[in-house]
Structure formats: C-alpha cells, structure tokens
Amino acid sequence: MSIHTETSPTETAPDVSNEFVRAEHLVKDFGQHRAVNDVSLSVAKGEVIALIGPSGAGKSTLLRCLNLLETPSSGSLQIAGERIVFEGDNLKRPQVLRLRRHTGMVFQSFNLFPHLTAAKNVALAQMRVLGRSKKEAMDRALTQLDRVGLASKADAYPSQCSGGQQQRIGIARALAMDPDLMLFDEPTSGLDPEVGAEILAVMRALAGEGTTMIIATHEMEFARHVSHRVVVMVEGAIIEEGAPEQVMSAPTHERTQKFLSAVLGR
Amino acid sequence: MSTVTPLSWLWEWPHWVPTLLPGLGVALLLTVISCGIGYPLGFLLALMTEARSKPLKWTALVLVEVGRGIPILVLLFVVYQGLPSVGILFDALPSACIAFVWSAAAYSAEMIRVSIGTVPRGQSDASYALSMSRFDTYRYIVLPQAARISIPPLVSLTITMFHATSLASVITVSELMHIAYQQGAIYFNYMTVFTAAAVIYLVITVPAAIFADRLSKRLGGVTSVRQTAFRRRRTPAPIVTGI
Ligand SMILES: Nc1ncnc2c1ncn2[C@@H]1O[C@H](COP(=O)(O)OP(=O)(O)OP(=O)(O)O)[C@@H](O)[C@H]1O
Ligand SMILES: [Mg+2]
Numbered sequence: 001m002s003i004h005t006e007t008s009p010t011e012t013a014p015d016v017s018n019e020f021v022r023a024e025h026l027v028k029d030f031g032q033h034r035a036v037n038d039v040s041l042s043v044a045k046g047e048v049i050a051l052i053g054p055s056g057a058g059k060s061t062l063l064r065c066l067n068l069l070e071t072p073s074s075g076s077l078q079i080a081g082e083r084i085v086f087e088g089d090n091l092k093r094p095q096v097l098r099l100r101r102h103t104g105m106v107f108q109s110f111n112l113f114p115h116l117t118a119a120k121n122v123a124l125a126q127m128r129v130l131g132r133s134k135k136e137a138m139d140r141a142l143t144q145l146d147r148v149g150l151a152s153k154a155d156a157y158p159s160q161c162s163g164g165q166q167q168r169i170g171i172a173r174a175l176a177m178d179p180d181l182m183l184f185d186e187p188t189s190g191l192d193p194e195v196g197a198e199i200l201a202v203m204r205a206l207a208g209e210g211t212t213m214i215i216a217t218h219e220m221e222f223a224r225h226v227s228h229r230v231v232v233m234v235e236g237a238i239i240e241e242g243a244p245e246q247v248m249s250a251p252t253h254e255r256t257q258k259f260l261s262a263v264l265g266r
Numbered sequence: 267m268s269t270v271t272p273l274s275w276l277w278e279w280p281h282w283v284p285t286l287l288p289g290l291g292v293a294l295l296l297t298v299i300s301c302g303i304g305y306p307l308g309f310l311l312a313l314m315t316e317a318r319s320k321p322l323k324w325t326a327l328v329l330v331e332v333g334r335g336i337p338i339l340v341l342l343f344v345v346y347q348g349l350p351s352v353g354i355l356f357d358a359l360p361s362a363c364i365a366f367v368w369s370a371a372a373y374s375a376e377m378i379r380v381s382i383g384t385v386p387r388g389q390s391d392a393s394y395a396l397s398m399s400r401f402d403t404y405r406y407i408v409l410p411q412a413a414r415i416s417i418p419p420l421v422s423l424t425i426t427m428f429h430a431t432s433l434a435s436v437i438t439v440s441e442l443m444h445i446a447y448q449q450g451a452i453y454f455n456y457m458t459v460f461t462a463a464a465v466i467y468l469v470i471t472v473p474a475a476i477f478a479d480r481l482s483k484r485l486g487g488v489t490s491v492r493q494t495a496f497r498r499r500r501t502p503a504p505i506v507t508g509i
Contacts, residue, residue, distance in 0.1 A: 111392035125396035
C-alpha cells in the first residue's frame, strides 16, 4: 500500500496515442488581461506533464481552466470523451460537474477544511458527491491517508498537522475521489525543501502507478526526472514543449533559455 | 413608601425589585422574540444579499440598510404610530416585536454576511474541485466556518437588543423601564426605582458580557487556528474541541 517506491515513470512511457485530455485554443481573459492565450494541449492516459514558466505566466489559471474552477473565455476542452466548447455563457452546471468529476486538484496553499479532521476532509466529498456511506467513505479515507503515510493523523485537525502533512492530506483528499487526472498547482512551493521532498516522493510514486498528472512546478529537477513532457508557458501561451532532457538541456526558444538560466542559476 | 432623603435610594432600591420583575419578563420576552425570529431572518437576508437574482438581492439590501439606518426608536414610532395613519394598526407589544425583529434581522444579516465573506476563497475552490455542489459547499464548508466567526458578534448583538428593549417604554409597552418610570412618577422617587432597574439590567448583562467575551476568546482560538492552516505553521496549534 505504501507508495514510497522508486520506480522511474519514464521507464513506463505512456501510450501517447491514447489521448485523454484535449484542450484546444483555450483562452481566459480577466477583464482586459489575457491570462491564458490560445493554449492547446493534449495529454495521454498515464502521462506526467510538468508545467513550468515564470510567475504570472498563467500556469495556475490554465490548471483552473482544466477543472473549470475558471470558465475559459473561449476554446474547447475534452476530458475522457466529454467535450465542452466555450463560447459566451453557454456552460451548463451538469456539464461542468461531469467534466470536473474526472479531475482532482492539489493546491499550493493546501486549502484543507480547517473545521474537519483529516479523515473527514478526505471522506466528505466521497459521501456528498459519490454517495458512499459514511462507513465506506471513512474506510477509504483511512486507506488514502495510509497511502500517503498519514494514517496516524486521521483524527487530527489540519491546524495540528505540519505543512507537509497538510499537503499529503490534500493529496489523499483528491485521490479519494478516484480522479483520472490529477492537477497539482505548485504543491511544494509553500514548504521547506526537505518537506517538499516528501511531497515529491508521494507524487513520484503516483507517477509510477500510472496516474495522469499535470504539475505546475518550479522544481526543475523533479520536472526533469519524473515528467514525460515539459510544457513551458510564458505570458499565457505555451512557447515550447518536449521531452524533459530536450527542453531543459537544449531549449529552442530564447525565452525558455532565459527562464531556465534564471531558475537553474546558470 | 418612606421619606425621601438624599441618600435613601442607596438602601431602598431593593424594595422595588419585585415590582419591576414583571417588566424584566417582558424585556426578556422581547429579546427572545427579536433575536429568535430576527437572526434566522438575518441569515436569510444575508444569503439573499449574496444571491445572483437581482430582485432578491435588492429587496434584501433595502431591508437591511433601512433596518440598520433608522434608529430603533424611530422604527418603533413608525410601526406604532405611523402605520395606523395608513390604516395598519398594531398593539404596542406586537409593534415593538416588529420593530425589534426588523432591527435584529438587519444587524445580524450584516454580521453573517461579513462572516461568510471572511471564509477564504480557497475553501470553496477546494470544495468545488472535489465536485461538491454549490449547496453542499455552503452547507458543509462555508457556513460552518462562517458560524464560528459570527457567533461572538451575535452574542454581543443579543445584549444590545436586550438594552434596546427599554426603548419600547416610549410606546407604552410595560417592560422594565416603563414600569420603573411609572412607579417613579407615582412616588416621585426616580433615583430609587431607576437604581433598582439598573441593577436588574446589570444582573443580566454583566454575566452575559463575560460569557460573550469567553466565547469570543474560545472561538477566536478556532479562528486563528483556521488562519494558521493557511500560514502553514509547522508547530502544532492548541487542540480545539467542541462548538
Ligand atoms: N482571478 C483573477 N482576476 C484577475 N486576474 C487574475 C486572476 N487570476 C490570475 N490573474 C492574472 O492572470 C495572470 C496569470 O496568473 P497565474 O496565477 O495563472 O500565474 P502563474 O503562472 O500561476 O504564476 P505563479 O507562478 O506566480 O503562481 C497574472 O497576471 C494574474 O495577475
Ligand atoms: Mg500559480
């Protein structure tokens, strides 16, 4: 049950013909400001994508468009065969919920529910959304907490947990909904490096199990070693994407080179 | 009752307590009615001010702003003496109830609205990201957190409403102050009777204020724990139980 294994996901490369997510020409405007600019991206089942780019590039906004926390201004999005075309105010609640059901999200600031214990944090949506009984939901919550190494914290409130523990609870909470696609928005940037490493280990294990993931991150080493593909975003647009080695060692775009030399300090 | 000397009120006020007690009963009744009905209405008004439907939102905003903007004394006169001139007639006690319920609803609506607003956006984001419905997000995530924040101000408001019931004396509701004033006028011993009234108010409000303070500290603990969750504190926060 433990996921602290050391499989390299790149050994088990996903079948890229097996497209699972397809975003086409996604645009998100906040008033005058275009946060996501004509982004097209497809993700295969089991693929791990690292989304990198400078602050304000639109990484968070793109992730939030993928689970419809933000409604894209235009473009289309297809996940697991469900497709939505965005034009004006055409979005229907049931459509949103159906599409969102495939996704799970992990936040930079954890966003655990402070008035609920760790186990209830993980169990609540299972009961309300999936209709699982309280017993089943709590059982599964414990399983998920165990999976991230936190079974002992089941009855603790978030405030009684360290940042790293809170983030692991956040991961367990998302996993308990059996998502097909996990979205991580800088899951380690609020943590000390060594605590962040625990989170990265959990994510590495998930990748090893074939979980489809899109990870906005500033952890270049992690992106290089765990992801199948690195996607570089600048000013709302994807300017470059490719295998980690290729993007990191031999970036073709000048803006990518500038960004990488800034974060890697070389 | 006895000869009036400058200081006799100091020891004579206890004699008046039994006479005033029925008035305290009325004051408490008014408080219970105004808060018992007013707060649930305030909750509804708070939800309505957040509604996406424009008519709902504006109705609520007008009710809240008028209720808060007009002094309770004026509300009392409007309901008791103003409305009869347009053909709507209430007795004194129902008039007072209407004015106080409106006032309690308006003030509590604002407190509840603010409390809901202080629940961080990330909380509803996380809930929606788990595919929870809007209703469940409110019911299980936002409102429980807002409730903790709004309880201390609502307890204070209850004490304020209890004080405000004394205003009902001006429209002849025989609550504590009304009886005190009548007795004072009959025996011309205002200082003695008002002292008795003041002591009765204090006996209720001082313990209530201490309770409110404790509650606010205790819930304040929860609130700060809530915030530390977002500041990612690494040392364990104090254990919080109950409420
Ligand atoms: N709700 C919003 N309203 C208005 N502007 C927004 C909103 N959310 C994001 N933006 C803007 O969109 C742009 C992209 O922001 P976003 O948070 O997606 O960037 P990011 O790549 O995640 O940056 P970081 O690395 O700092 O997290 C920024 O200029 C930001 O100010
Ligand atoms: Mg971001």
